[in-house]
Amino acid sequence: MKKILILITAVIIASCSDNIESLNENIKDPSSVPGETLFTSAQKSLVDQIVTLNVNNNNTKLWSQYLQETTYLQESQYDQITRSIPDNHWSFLYKDVLKDLNEASKVINDTKYVLKPDIDVKSNKLQIIEILTIYTYSILVETFGNIPYTKALDIDNLLPVYDDGKTVYKDLINRLTIAINALDLSKGSFGIADNIYEGNTTLWKKFAASLKLRMGILLSDTDNTFAKSTVEEAVATGVFTSSADNAYFKYLSSAPNINPIHNNLVLSGRSDFVAAATIIDMMNTLNDPRRPLYFLKVPATGTYIGGGIGLTSDFDSHSHVSPQIEAATAPGVILDYAEVEFLLAEAAARNFAVGGTIKEHYDAGIIASIVNWGGTNADASTYLLQPTVDYNTVIANSTATTPWKEAIGNQKWIALFNRGLEAWTSIRLLDYPILAIPDGAKSGFPNRYTYPVLEQTLNPTNWKAASGAIGGDLPETKLFWDLN
Known part of the structure; x- marks a missing residue:
């Protein structure tokens, strides 16, 4: 009888213990995240960083001299340091994109799916x-040069070595070839969890081949x-x-699912x-039909006027971007047909x-660009007939x-x-177009982002080795593919 009572008591105690421990569980949060959800999150983080105009994260629209700042001029003047821009770009791509993609791959690979589809x-x-x-690693190489790869x-290695940029880039192309060949076009993929192609594997294969063309x-x-x-394989x-x-x-x-530019230009309430x-000057000279598709005329003059590079530019006296650029639902572009045609050229x-x-x-590249932005084939034909645009005349x-x-x-x-x-x-x-030298430039033309300050502080040995290998951790240092 005593043994039975002891056994019953033990069971009750164990049961109570389990119940008490269950009170500490957060039943509202999942214990694990599906790989598909991680993929969707990584995809959005990637495109947000590529698209954004936030000067803390991405200054390349200023460096490419599409836009000019009105008041705070540091980024137009090639200042990378004040806002820790390289640190933010590095962190977004490694932590918010690559890490989530890596985890998504692990989770999906380990998941034992039951349904045949x-x-x-x-x-x-x-x-x-x-x-x-x-794609993400290619952006990192094109931005910094040698990178951890x-x-x-590896979460157990907080001080990773930097790999040679050219070696990484060629390895990425080889990996891309393997992925292309492994896609099964008779089957789907992510469906609505994919906010680019909705799981269409035929389009993903075309994207991969076009990316291979670009990298080649x-x-x-x-x-x-x-x-x-590489290029000929991609085209084939x-x-x-x-x-x-x-x-x-x-x-x-x-x-939070709007185009970041809408937040940068509209919701911020800033000018x-x-x-x-x-x-603006080039498009004016060429009488480019895309001007009203890209920009607005200055109301006071009825003309398109661009701000001087590195100079204070009054907001009301210069052209602004068009409504389709700053729309909340404007698509986030990472590769398009017009670009592919120029790459083929x-x-x-x-x-x-x-x-x-x-x-x-x-x-074909010019026509695709004009029509895709909302122009007509007639606009494109007229534009191409101009001596300043016709390829043979321009070359001559x-x-x-x-x-x-x-x-x-x-x-x-x-x-x-x-x-x-x-x-x-x-x-x-290509070294074209010829860009203006910003007034008050803080450096020469930035051929790369400098390495993050955190890398210099926390991973100094590997940072120093990488800096020496590329010719110095300077904005003017040309990367391995930029020879001219």
Whole structure:
């Protein structure tokens, strides 16, 4: 009898203990996050950082001289340090994007799906995560040069070494090829959890091939043989063929899912930015039909006027961006068809076998840009007939060392409007357009972001080694692919 009582008492005590411990559980928060949710979050964080005009996070629309600050001029003057911009860019991409993508991949890989439709799309989900991971790392290399890569996401290693930028970039291209080949176009992927392509694997394959094209072109001056094979493989795989293929993140009409520019320019209630003189002057000279699609006329003059670079610019006396630029639902663009056509024009100019002539791709890029922004084919045709735009005439009249770089570089830059990071990369590769030297410039033209101050403080040995390897942790230091 005593033994039975002891056993019953033990069971009651254990049961009470379990009940008491359960009172400490937060039943409102999940104990684990689905991989699909992590993917969606990482996707938004990535595009937000690429798109934003917030001067604390991304200054490339100012450096590309699309926009000019009105009052606070440091960022237009190439000041990277006052607002810790490199630290923020680095943190967003590593912590909010790459870490979440890495965790999403782990969770999805480890999840034992029961339903056949979920089982069928599991592999495609993993490949799409891989493609976005590659895209994110490519931005980091193009921004900083040598970066933590092989040890970057190891939570047990808080002081990762920096890998050679060129080695990383070529490895990313190899990884991209594997991911492309692994996609199963007969099956879907993320569905509505994917705010770019809604899980359409055919479009993701085109995106990956177009990204491979872009990355191959970037290596053209430093490793032409590898670049040529990369570009030709990408084209054979199938790159974007119309604006229907564009990689657009779909923003909504209400916070927090609005386009960051709407927050920067409208909800902030501030008047910090106007059009930059560099782009306004070129578009005025070319009588570009995209002016009313990009900007507003100054009411007092009925003309387009840009602010001087590095100078105080009165908000009411200069052109502002158009309503479609600052709309809450304006799509977040990370790659589009117009850009692909300009990349193909560059490839043709470098004698890569991509089909079509330089002029054909150049014209197609301009037409795609004008029509996609809301212009007409007639607008594009009229524009292309101008001697200052017609490819053959521009080349014949050019005094540049490499005329095709001037012709393609200028028109590609106009087409890339509002896409600061990619425009900045194109400027560094092609050396066109010729930009103004900002009044009061704090450095020469920034060929890179300097490494984060936190890296200098917390990871000094590896930071110092990386800085020495690239030629100095300076904004003017050219990265491995930027030879001219």
